Amino acid sequence: MSRLSWIKKALEVGVVTRKYPFEHVEIPEGSRGLPEFDSSKCIGCSACANVCTPDAIRVIDDLNEGVRRVEYFVGRCIFCGRCAEVCPVSAIKITKEFELAYKDEVKFIIELKLVKCSNCGKSFTTTRHLNYVLGKVGEGIPELITLCPDCRRKLTINSFITPGGGIV
Amino acid sequence: MSIYKKSIWVFHLNTGSCNACDIEILDVLTPYHDVERFGIKLVASPRHADALLLTGPITREALSKVVDALLAVPEPKLVIALGSCACGGIWYDTYSTLGGLNELYKVLKEEYGIPEPPTVRVPGCPPRPEAIIYGVALALGIMKQKYSTTKVRVE
Numbered sequence: 001m002s003r004l005s006w007i008k009k010a011l012e013v014g015v016v017t018r019k020y021p022f023e024h025v026e027i028p029e030g031s032r033g034l035p036e037f038d039s040s041k042c043i044g045c046s047a048c049a050n051v052c053t054p055d056a057i058r059v060i061d062d063l064n065e066g067v068r069r070v071e072y073f074v075g076r077c078i079f080c081g082r083c084a085e086v087c088p089v090s091a092i093k094i095t096k097e098f099e100l101a102y103k104d105e106v107k108f109i110i111e112l113k114l115v116k117c118s119n120c121g122k123s124f125t126t127t128r129h130l131n132y133v134l135g136k137v138g139e140g141i142p143e144l145i146t147l148c149p150d151c152r153r154k155l156t157i158n159s160f161i162t163p164g165g166g167i168v
Numbered sequence: 169m170s171i172y173k174k175s176i177w178v179f180h181l182n183t184g185s186c187n188a189c190d191i192e193i194l195d196v197l198t199p200y201h202d203v204e205r206f207g208i209k210l211v212a213s214p215r216h217a218d219a220l221l222l223t224g225p226i227t228r229e230a231l232s233k234v235v236d237a238l239l240a241v242p243e244p245k246l247v248i249a250l251g252s253c254a255c256g257g258i259w260y261d262t263y264s265t266l267g268g269l270n271e272l273y274k275v276l277k278e279e280y281g282i283p284e285p286p287t288v289r290v291p292g293c294p295p296r297p298e299a300i301i302y303g304v305a306l307a308l309g310i311m312k313q314k315y316s317t318t319k320v321r322v323e
Contacts, residue, residue: 017202021305039320054258075256078293099314101290101303111321
């Protein structure tokens, strides 16, 4: 290739540089970016926190305030999209958003109210999670619904060892 | 605008990253994305640089070199952390890495008494070339930070 033909080729191709920060850029379909959290749908089941490999999503129970805190920290996220995959109510949606650089820390926090056990007073799950499970199993056993797993187990075993007692 | 009146020259330092971020840096320097539009170029010595570009979770072996490089960069300096390893710290609670920039700043403050330099963090694993350009634009003051911490309380 002679030098002249290079110039010809360069003129044919023209400018290829994107003007990105000054104009909109189209991101290819299927690329994963920022997960979007829908607080109106989240039930606080912590399935996303269980699968999150780098611990970008954390679920912490704040017993003083009586809330469960679902905390997403963008700096730790590897954008694998597993949280959206496992979410039972599809509250997490993977968007194509990539403009995430930050100077001050970015966290998305959802606080959900906790339910207290009617027997021992221990917080065991969120109101929304309880309602979600109830919606799946139907009516359930009314005496057991408001009990924490430990109390529920004790009550069920008591019902076996006490003749004529218990629930079942 | 920012405190940097002239072109930013960048010293790239790999502190134990998997090289994915480093490949994206090369991508940003190609004619397609061409970060030299902003006057940015890679230099071979931190003494010539305005900004330190860190990739990786900062391993214990790299710590002394990172501190040396950071001290060699003249003021006013800027730190750009690339990738989720460096900005949030994916690899934390291990014997071999510090786990991100926050831990490095803690060490700097306790051991050397150096305050935190202005920092831009670009999360992603690896970040897209456009995301890196956005981080650069954020550092230069061309664009503003898009997201901030939100807290929602529901019943």
